[in-house]
Amino acid sequence: MRQPLLSAIVLALGLVLLGAHAAPAGAASVKDPADLGPPRGAPIEEAMLAPPAVPPPIHRNYPARVIVHLETREVVKEIADGVRYDFWTFNGTVPGPMIRVRQGDTVELHLKNAADSHMAHNIDLHAVMGPGGGAAVSMTPPGHESVFTFKAMRAGLYIYHCATPPVPMHIANGMYGLILVEPPQGLPKADREYYVVQGDFYTTGAYHAPGLQTFDMQKLLLEQPTYVLFNGREGSLTGANALTSKVGDTVRLFVGDGGPNLVSSFHVIGQIFDNVNVEGGTLVNHNVQTTLIPAGGAVTVEMKTLVPGTFLLVDHSITRAFMQGALGQLVVTGPAAPAIYDKVSSGPVASSPAAAPMAHAAAPTAAVNDAMADGKRVFGQICAACHQGNGMGLPGAFPPLAMSDYLNANPKGAIGIVLNGLSGKITVNNTGYESVMPAFGAQLSDDEIAHVLTYVLNNFNNKGGTIAPAEVKAVRAGDKPR
Amino acid sequence: MSMRTHIGLLLALLATAPAVAAADYVAIPGGVFVSALAVDGAAARIAIEPFAMRVEPVTNAEFLDFVRMHPEWQRGQVSSLFSGPQYLAAWQGPLTLGPDARPEQPVTDVSWFAARAFCASEQARLPSWYEWEYVAAADVTRRDARQDPARNQSILDAIQGSTGARPGAIGWHPADVWGVRDLNRLLWEWTGDYAAMFPNADARVPGAGASLALCGGSALAFADKNQFALMMRVAALTALKPADAAPRVGFRCVRDPPGE
Ligand SMILES: [Cu+2]
Numbered sequence: 001m002r003q004p005l006l007s008a009i010v011l012a013l014g015l016v017l018l019g020a021h022a023a024p025a026g027a028a029s030v031k032d033p034a035d036l037g038p039p040r041g042a043p044i045e046e047a048m049l050a051p052p053a054v055p056p057p058i059h060r061n062y063p064a065r066v067i068v069h070l071e072t073r074e075v076v077k078e079i080a081d082g083v084r085y086d087f088w089t090f091n092g093t094v095p096g097p098m099i100r101v102r103q104g105d106t107v108e109l110h111l112k113n114a115a116d117s118h119m120a121h122n123i124d125l126h127a128v129m130g131p132g133g134g135a136a137v138s139m140t141p142p143g144h145e146s147v148f149t150f151k152a153m154r155a156g157l158y159i160y161h162c163a164t165p166p167v168p169m170h171i172a173n174g175m176y177g178l179i180l181v182e183p184p185q186g187l188p189k190a191d192r193e194y195y196v197v198q199g200d201f202y203t204t205g206a207y208h209a210p211g212l213q214t215f216d217m218q219k220l221l222l223e224q225p226t227y228v229l230f231n232g233r234e235g236s237l238t239g240a241n242a243l244t245s246k247v248g249d250t251v252r253l254f255v256g257d258g259g260p261n262l263v264s265s266f267h268v269i270g271q272i273f274d275n276v277n278v279e280g281g282t283l284v285n286h287n288v289q290t291t292l293i294p295a296g297g298a299v300t301v302e303m304k305t306l307v308p309g310t311f312l313l314v315d316h317s318i319t320r321a322f323m324q325g326a327l328g329q330l331v332v333t334g335p336a337a338p339a340i341y342d343k344v345s346s347g348p349v350a351s352s353p354a355a356a357p358m359a360h361a362a363a364p365t366a367a368v369n370d371a372m373a374d375g376k377r378v379f380g381q382i383c384a385a386c387h388q389g390n391g392m393g394l395p396g397a398f399p400p401l402a403m404s405d406y407l408n409a410n411p412k413g414a415i416g417i418v419l420n421g422l423s424g425k426i427t428v429n430n431t432g433y434e435s436v437m438p439a440f441g442a443q444l445s446d447d448e449i450a451h452v453l454t455y456v457l458n459n460f461n462n463k464g465g466t467i468a469p470a471e472v473k474a475v476r477a478g479d480k481p482r
Numbered sequence: 483m484s485m486r487t488h489i490g491l492l493l494a495l496l497a498t499a500p501a502v503a504a505a506d507y508v509a510i511p512g513g514v515f516v517s518a519l520a521v522d523g524a525a526a527r528i529a530i531e532p533f534a535m536r537v538e539p540v541t542n543a544e545f546l547d548f549v550r551m552h553p554e555w556q557r558g559q560v561s562s563l564f565s566g567p568q569y570l571a572a573w574q575g576p577l578t579l580g581p582d583a584r585p586e587q588p589v590t591d592v593s594w595f596a597a598r599a600f601c602a603s604e605q606a607r608l609p610s611w612y613e614w615e616y617v618a619a620a621d622v623t624r625r626d627a628r629q630d631p632a633r634n635q636s637i638l639d640a641i642q643g644s645t646g647a648r649p650g651a652i653g654w655h656p657a658d659v660w661g662v663r664d665l666n667r668l669l670w671e672w673t674g675d676y677a678a679m680f681p682n683a684d685a686r687v688p689g690a691g692a693s694l695a696l697c698g699g700s701a702l703a704f705a706d707k708n709q710f711a712l713m714m715r716v717a718a719l720t721a722l723k724p725a726d727a728a729p730r731v732g733f734r735c736v737r738d739p740p741g742e
Contacts (some may be wrong), residue, residue: 142728217708
C-alpha cells in the first residue's frame with residue numbers, strides 16, 4: 001500500500017531528485033560567460049524594505065555574496081477600507097520586499113516560517129536556474145528556517161513566489177515579490193524608483209463587503225476575482241500613499257504581476273513610457289502606452305514626468321481599475337508646462353452663456369483671484385484625473401462636477417467629501433454611481449480645499465458660492481473622531 | 483446552537499472526569515476509495531481494511547497523563563533524536579499546561595516519534611495516510627463528500643478563519659457520518675507512513691523533504707486538484723522531519739480489529 005504512493009511522488013518529482021542530489025558533488029560546472037566568478041569581499045546584508053520602496057542602486061564592480069532574510073507570515077490586514085483579509089506574506093507585506101542584486105552575485109537566501117503560521121511555505125524565484133527555482137530546497141514548516149544559495153546568472157526583473165500546494169491559493173493570498181538582477185554595468189540613473197506588484201484576490205464576500213473575508217475557492221477556479229490590486233490593498237498607492245515625482249524627473253517603476261490568474265495591461269494615464277524592458281528582459285522598447293505583464297512576470301518602465309498633475313496607474317483591462325481596485329496615483333508637482341499641456345478655458349465661457357458665475361461672489365479682489373488660481377491648480381492636479389478637465393466626469397465611473405445637482409444642493413457637503421472621500425450609492429443628475437473617491441484630507445491643506453471647491457462652484461456652470469478655509473477647518477476638526 | 487451547548491456540557495463533564503479515562507474509538511468498516519494523491523501519475527482506487535479510529539484528536543490533558551506515566555517523553559528529558567526545541571513549546575512547564583495549552587485543546591507541538599509512542603501506550607498506532615484520508619473524505623451525512631464545493635469551501639473557511647491562533651477546542655463541529663470529529667478543520671495530524679511522501683526514504687536526511695514543493699510537482703502529485711485543504715495538509719506534513727514539532731500539528735490513533 002505504501003509502495004504506489006512512494007513511486008507516484010518519485011515519478012512526479014524525479015526532476016527535483018536529479019537536481020537536488022546530483023549537484024553537491026559536482027564542483028566542475030559548465031563555464032557560462034555570464035558567470036563572473038566566485039563571490040568576493042565581505043558578504044552584504046540586503047536591506048528589506050516595505051513596498052513601494054526600492055533598495056538602492058548597486059555601485060559595485062565585483063560579484064559579492066548577498067544575504068537575504070525573508071520570513072513567511074500569515075497576517076490579517078485590510079484589503080480595502082473596512083474589509084479585512086487573511087494574507088499570507090513574505091515579511092508581512094504584499095508584495096514581499098524587493099530584492100536587488102547584481103548579475104554574478106551569489107545570493108544566500110534565508111527563508112524563515114513564523115512560528116504561528118498554519119502552513120508550510122517555500123520560495124520559487126524566477127531568477128534562479130535550478131529545479132523549482134529554490135522551491136525544491138526551501139519547504140519550511142512553521143518555526144523553522146531553510147537556507148540555500150544561488151548565483152544570479154541572468155540580468156533581469158523576476159517574480160518570486162511561494163510554491164507550496166495548493167500553489168494558486170498561496171499566491172492568491174499574497175505570497176509574491178520581485179527580485180531585480182542588475183546587469184554588471186548597473187542601470188541608468190533614475191531620479192525616482194518605485195516597486196509595484198499587481199495581484200488578483202478572491203474573497204467570499206462581494207467587492208467592499210465589510211468585515212473579515214475568507215478566500216473563495218470557486219471564484220479562484222473561475223478566475224473571477226473580487227479585487228485586482230496594486231500592492232495588496234485598495235488605496236495602497238492613492239491619496240496620502242500616492243507615488244510622487246517632480247516636473248522634469250525620470251521615474252522608474254519595477255512592476256510585477258503576481259497573479260495568480262490575471263495578466264496586466266499596465267498603463268499610466270497621461271504618461272508614455274520612454275523605455276520598457278519588455279517582460280523584464282533586456283529588450284528595450286520605446287514610447288509605449290500600455291505594456292503587458294504576464295502573470296508570474298515583470299516589467300521595468302521608465303518615464304519622464306514633464307507636466308504637473310495626478311497620473312493614474314491602472315490595469316487598462318479597465319473594469320479592474322474602476323470596479324476592482326487596480327488604481328494607483330503618481331502625483332507630479334512643479335511648475336505648469338502650458339506649452340506641453342494646457343487647458344484652454346472649458347468653463348462658463350465655452351458652455352452656457354446664461355451663467356454669470358462670479359455674480360454670487362464678491363467683486364474679484366486680488367485675494368479671490370489668487371484663491372481661484374490656486375483652486376484651478378488643485379483641480380488640475382488632483383480632481384481632473386477622475387472628474388476630467390471639463391468637470392464632466394466619466395460615465396459609469398466618475399460623476400460630473402459640472403452642473404451637478406448633487407453638489408449644488410449642498411455645496412458645504414463637498415468639504416467632507418474632499419476631506420474624507422466618498423463611497424456608496426449616489427445619484428448625480430439622474431445617473432447612479434457606486435464607486436469610491438479617495439480621501440484628500442491628508443494631502444490638501446484647508447486653504448487648498450477651500451480654493452478648489454470655490455473654483456468648482458464658480459465654474460462648469462455651477463451655481464457659485466464660496467467655501468472659506470475656516471469652514472474646512474471646522475469640518476476637519478469635527479470629523480476627527482471618524 | 484443546541485449542538486454547541488450540548489458539547490459544552492459534555493466538555494465540562496470530561497474535564498471533571500477521572501484522568502485516565504479510556505479514549506473513545508469507533509469502528510470504521512473497510513472499503514475502497516479513490517485517493518486525492520496520484521499513484522503513478524493517475525487516480526487510483528485504494529482498498530482499506532477495517533480498523534477503529536479515535537473519535538477525537540489526542541488532547542493536552544491526555545498527553546499530560548502520558549508524559550506523567552512515561553517521563554522519558556517529558557520536555558527536557560526526551561532525547562533530541564526524537565524531538566526538537568519546539569517540543570510541547572506551548573506548555574508552561576514539563577508537567578504544567580498553562581494558559582496557552584488548555585486541557586481540552588488538541589495537543590500540538592509533538593514530534594512524530596512522540597505521537598507514535600503515545601498511541602503505542604494505548605495499544606494503538608498512528609493511522610496510515612490512506613486510512614486517515616478515507617475517513618476524512620466524509621462529512622456529516624456522506625461517506626465521500628469531497629466533490630461538494632460547499633463542503634470544501636467550508637473547510638477552507640474554518641482553516642483560514644483561525645489564522646494566527648492555536649487550534650481551538652475539540653467538538654465544535656458535529657461528528658461526521660462515521661462518528662469521528664474534527665478531522666479536517668482543526669489541525670494537521672501525523673500519519674504513521676507520512677515519511678513515505680518524501681522522495682527520500684530516510685525522512686531524516688535534511689533537505690530531502692521537498693517532495694511536493696514545486697508548482698509542477700504538486701500538479702502531478704495530486705489526482706484530485708480540488709482538495710486544497712488536503713494539499714495544505716500534505717505540504718504541512720512533508721515539510722516536517724519526524725523529530726520536528728509544529729503548533730498546528732497533532733495526532734489521533736487507530737487500532738486494528740481484535741484478533742489480528
Ligand atoms: Cu506559501
